[in-house]
Amino acid sequence: MRHFWKATLAAAAVALAAGTAQLQAAEKLFVYVSPDAIGVNAFLKLGQTGIEMAGKKYDADVKTFESKTAADRLENVNAAVNEGADIVVVLGFEFNDIIKEVAPTAPDIQFLIVDQCIEDRPDNVHCAVFREYEASYLMGVAAGMLTKSDKVGVVGALDIPFLHRYTDGYAQGVKSVKPDATVDIRWVGGENPFADPVRAKEQAVAMNAAGADYIYTATSGGDFGVFEAAKEKGFKVFSVDVNHCPQAPGLIVDQSLKKVDVALETAVGAILNGEKKVTMALGIKEGGVGAIGLDDAVMADSKCLIAEHPDVAKKMREVAASIADGTLKLEDPMFAK
Numbered sequence: 230m231r232h233f234w235k236a237t238l239a240a241a242a243v244a245l246a247a248g249t250a251q252l253q254a255a256e257k258l259f260v261y262v263s264p265d266a267i268g269v270n271a272f273l274k275l276g277q278t279g280i281e282m283a284g285k286k287y288d289a290d291v292k293t294f295e296s297k298t299a300a301d302r303l304e305n306v307n308a309a310v311n312e313g314a315d316i317v318v319v320l321g322f323e324f325n326d327i328i329k330e331v332a333p334t335a336p337d338i339q340f341l342i343v344d345q346c347i348e349d350r351p352d353n354v355h356c357a358v359f360r361e362y363e364a365s366y367l368m369g370v371a372a373g374m375l376t377k378s379d380k381v382g383v384v385g386a387l388d389i390p391f392l393h394r395y396t397d398g399y400a401q402g403v404k405s406v407k408p409d410a411t412v413d414i415r416w417v418g419g420e421n422p423f424a425d426p427v428r429a430k431e432q433a434v435a436m437n438a439a440g441a442d443y444i445y446t447a448t449s450g451g452d453f454g455v456f457e458a459a460k461e462k463g464f465k466v467f468s469v470d471v472n473h474c475p476q477a478p479g480l481i482v483d484q485s486l487k488k489v490d491v492a493l494e495t496a497v498g499a500i501l502n503g504e505k506k507v508t509m510a511l512g513i514k515e516g517g518v519g520a521i522g523l524d525d526a527v528m529a530d531s532k533c534l535i536a537e538h539p540d541v542a543k544k545m546r547e548v549a550a551s552i553a554d555g556t557l558k559l560e561d562p563m564f565a566k
Contacts, residue, residue, distance in 0.1 A: 258291075259292075259318065261280035261292070261319075262309060265424055266295050269450070272449055272489065274471075275487075276490070279343075279490035287497065294308060303331075318340075319342055321344055321345060322391060342356050344357070344358060344359065355507035356509070358511070359510070360510065363518055363559060364518040367402060369398065374406055378441070381442065384451075386447065388418070392447060393563060398559070426450065433458040434462060483522050488511070491517070519549070520545060523542075
């Protein structure tokens with residue numbers, strides 16, 4: 230009987246310890262709400278990766294709520310609040326009005342907007358943004374050096390001030406090395422501009438027909454349509470956010486990288502430390518944006534065409550260094566008059 234009670238008490242202790250561990254694991258909850266279905270969208274995947282990194286680092290449970298419509302976005306943010314999330318992370322300008330509406334009603338919950346910020350925000354709203362135009366400028370430098378037709382292009386998802394950080398930054402980089410080059414800027418538009426590879430492809434094909442031999446694509450889920458056009462028509466491309474070169478071999482010169490996952494994890498840490506209105510603006514200097522061609526080791530294994538152009542990579546590094554140390558000062562196209 231004594232052994233029976235010992236075994237029973239031991240089992241109870243194990244069960245209690247397991248229950249305590251579960252409670253401890255559930256002490257914090259981070260929820261990531263995407264603006265659209267994640268699917269093959271590498272940018273949205275970075276947000277999911279970032280929240281998982283933060284959950285692991287800070288011992289929190291993690292959930293991802295994918296949105297498909299504007300109504301879904303609001304519903305998902307409210308669902309995160311109702312589930313008692315400690316931190317709700319959203320990605321993109323689509324949430325600006327939603328966070329303005331919801332955050333004041335949930336002062337005990339922290340909200341992190343990645344890739345955007347809002348004015349007159351309460352203490353529980355935080356922002357992590359990027360200087361995308363610095364990396365886009367580097368893509369323009371490369372395109373300007375490589376073009377044979379002296380005509381290059383850039384396809385953006387939607388004609389809004391934020392996306393001019395890509396289109397205008399690229400155009401400025403092109404002009405810095407080839408002042409007489411023509412830069413064709415076109416937009417996907419339509420009902421779903423950030424996830425429309427068909428319309429993105431159409432714009433790229435038309436641009437190439439007009440003479441552009443190097444095209445930068447900043448169309449989010451539409452980028453694969455531009456890659457398809459490049460394969461069919463024989464032009465080369467630059468892309469954004471992550472390395473797509475292995476998925477589009479022989480087509481992509483370089484990528485303007487945006488380290489959303491790293492920024493998200495870092496911002497979550499600052500929030501947990503009790504900082505109010507965390508604001509992070511990450512560019513080349515801070516390592517928040519960059520390019521494949523800036524790192525020899527990364528470039529060698531990237532499967533990007535920049536590895537075949539060491540002279541171009543060298544120039545990109547020189548320009549990046551001048552941006553980082555302030556020698557070259559770039560104006561933010563989002564706020565250009």
